Amino acid sequence: MLLYSIIFPIISIIAIVWFLFRYLNQKQSLLTVILWAIFWIIVSLFAIFPNFSNAFAKLFGITRGLDFIIILVFAVLVYTIFKLYNRVDKLRDDVNTLVKEIALKNEITLEEEE
Incomplete structure (x- = not known):
């Protein structure tokens, strides 16, 4: 058995447990946990x-098969980047709204300063 056949399943188990802990601490949605668990299970199987x-x-x-794995990893990376971009965009809008409010x-008029 090759070394990666042992290392990747161990990494997969650690990753799935980590996502479960994040879900239990309400830092991750259930859908995200399920998607990542499916991804790591597929990685382990491969x-x-x-x-x-x-x-x-x-x-x-x-x-x-290797081409399929590379395409799969690329798709997961693109999905992750898209999610991060949307999150950053929403945070930017929230910060702008908060700063305006x-x-x-705290608007100070010239009459109040005198």
Whole structure:
């Protein structure tokens, strides 16, 4: 058995447990935990059974299993970047709204200064 066949399942278990703890602490949604758990289970299966990726690749019309894994990882990364971009965009809007509200509440007129 190759070294990555042992290391990736261990990393997968740690990652799934970490996401479960984040869910229990209400820092992660259940959908996110489920999606990441599915991802890490697939990673473990591909590490333990390398030929398993070939079956998935043929299912999606891709010739090699490694190509399928690379496309899968790329899709997960793009999804993660998209989610982060949306979160940052929402935070920027929230900060702008908050700054406007604080500025209006703390407005000082020239008459009050004299």
